[in-house]
Amino acid sequence: MKRLLILGGTKEASQLAIKAATISNLEVRLSVAGRTTQARYQVGVTRVGGFGGVPGLIKYLQDDAIDILIDATHPFAGKISLHAAVAAQELDLPRLMLIRPEWLLQAGDNWLEVDNITSVAEMLKENAKRVFLAVGRQKLTNFVHIDKIWFLMRLIEPPKKDDLIPQGLIILDRGPFRLIKEKELLIEHQIDTIVSKNSGGDATIAKITAARELGIKVVMVKRPQLPPGEWVNNVEDALIWLLSFIKSTSY
Ligand SMILES: NC(=O)c1ccc[n+]([C@@H]2O[C@H](COP(=O)([O-])OP(=O)(O)OC[C@H]3O[C@@H](n4cnc5c(N)ncnc54)[C@H](OP(=O)(O)O)[C@@H]3O)[C@@H](O)[C@H]2O)c1
Structure with missing residues (x-):
C-alpha cells in the first residue's frame, strides 16, 4: 500500500483525488489551506490548514508516512509549491506538479x-x-x-x-x-x-x-515561477504519472 498526499485548493486537485482513490493499493489524502469555509470535498481523508512552513510539512510527510506528493495547488500559490519542493527534496520523495495551462493572448485582447x-x-x-x-x-x-x-x-x-x-x-x-x-x-x-x-x-x-x-x-x-521539478498540466497526465510510478515501485 502506498500513500499519496495531494496539495489542493483547486478543482483539478479534487478531481485527481477522486480518480486516484480508485487506484488499488493507494491511499489518497487531500490537503487544503482552508481559506474558504464552504468548500466541498468528496474524498475520504482531507486535512485542512497550513503545515507550519517547511519543517511542519516535512514532519507531516514523515509522521504520516507519505510515499508520493502531488502539488496540485493554484498557479499563484507559490509559497506552498516552494515548500513542497524543498520538503520533497529533503526527504527524497517523488513529487509532481499539476498546473493548469495559462490563458494565452488572443486576437482582439487588450x-x-x-x-x-x-x-x-x-x-x-x-x-x-x-x-x-x-x-x-x-x-x-x-x-x-x-x-x-x-x-x-x-x-x-x-x-x-x-x-x-x-x-x-x-x-x-x-x-x-x-x-x-x-x-x-x-x-x-x-x-x-x-x-x-x-x-x-x-x-x-x-x-x-x-x-x-x-x-x-x-x-x-503573470504567474510566479514554478519551482524546479516534473510537471503536467492536466488530471489525466497526473494519473498516468502516478500509475507509472506505482508500477515501477511495486516489484
Ligand atoms: N492564490 C490564489 O490565487 C488561489 C486561488 C484559488 C485557490 N487557491 C488555493 O488556496 C490555497 C492558499 O493559496 P495561497 O495563495 O494563500 O497559497 P500560498 O501563499 O502558496 O500559501 C500560504 C500558506 O498557506 C498554507 N497552504 C497553502 N496551500 C495549502 C494546502 N494545499 N494545504 C495546506 N496548507 C496550505 C501553507 O501554510 P504553512 O506554511 O503553514 O504550511 C502556505 O505556506 C492554496 O491551496 C491554493 O491552491 C489559491
Missing part, C-alpha cells in the same frame, strides 16, 4: 501583462476609473490607498473583520461564471479595466472573453 500585483495600483491611477478587481480577497489591500478609482470586487466569501477594502462594491459569487452574465456585469458597472491573475482554466475565463468582446482593458498578472 492586455497589459505585469510581473506581479504590487505594481498594478500605480499603473491604474493613470489609466482607469472603474475597475473590476478579480484578484481574490488577500490582494485587495494593495488597492486601498487609491481614492480616484471605483472598484468592483468579487469574492467567494465576505471579507474578514480586519481586511482592508478599497472603495467600491463587493459582490459574493463563486465560479464557474457564464459569458453572458460577465458581460452584463461589466456593462452594468461601466467597467473600463479588469485586473486579473493569469489563473488559467475554464471556471473564470468568461470575464477575459467578455473583456475581449466589449473592448475592455485587462491588466493581467
Whole structure:
C-alpha cells in the first residue's frame, strides 16, 4: 500500500483525488489551506490548514508516512509549491506538479501583462476609473490607498473583520461564471479595466472573453515561477504519472 498526499485548493486537485482513490493499493489524502469555509470535498481523508512552513510539512510527510506528493495547488500559490519542493527534496520523495495551462493572448485582447500585483495600483491611477478587481480577497489591500478609482470586487466569501477594502462594491459569487452574465456585469458597472491573475482554466475565463468582446482593458498578472521539478498540466497526465510510478515501485 502506498500513500499519496495531494496539495489542493483547486478543482483539478479534487478531481485527481477522486480518480486516484480508485487506484488499488493507494491511499489518497487531500490537503487544503482552508481559506474558504464552504468548500466541498468528496474524498475520504482531507486535512485542512497550513503545515507550519517547511519543517511542519516535512514532519507531516514523515509522521504520516507519505510515499508520493502531488502539488496540485493554484498557479499563484507559490509559497506552498516552494515548500513542497524543498520538503520533497529533503526527504527524497517523488513529487509532481499539476498546473493548469495559462490563458494565452488572443486576437482582439487588450492586455497589459505585469510581473506581479504590487505594481498594478500605480499603473491604474493613470489609466482607469472603474475597475473590476478579480484578484481574490488577500490582494485587495494593495488597492486601498487609491481614492480616484471605483472598484468592483468579487469574492467567494465576505471579507474578514480586519481586511482592508478599497472603495467600491463587493459582490459574493463563486465560479464557474457564464459569458453572458460577465458581460452584463461589466456593462452594468461601466467597467473600463479588469485586473486579473493569469489563473488559467475554464471556471473564470468568461470575464477575459467578455473583456475581449466589449473592448475592455485587462491588466493581467503573470504567474510566479514554478519551482524546479516534473510537471503536467492536466488530471489525466497526473494519473498516468502516478500509475507509472506505482508500477515501477511495486516489484
Ligand atoms: N492564490 C490564489 O490565487 C488561489 C486561488 C484559488 C485557490 N487557491 C488555493 O488556496 C490555497 C492558499 O493559496 P495561497 O495563495 O494563500 O497559497 P500560498 O501563499 O502558496 O500559501 C500560504 C500558506 O498557506 C498554507 N497552504 C497553502 N496551500 C495549502 C494546502 N494545499 N494545504 C495546506 N496548507 C496550505 C501553507 O501554510 P504553512 O506554511 O503553514 O504550511 C502556505 O505556506 C492554496 O491551496 C491554493 O491552491 C489559491
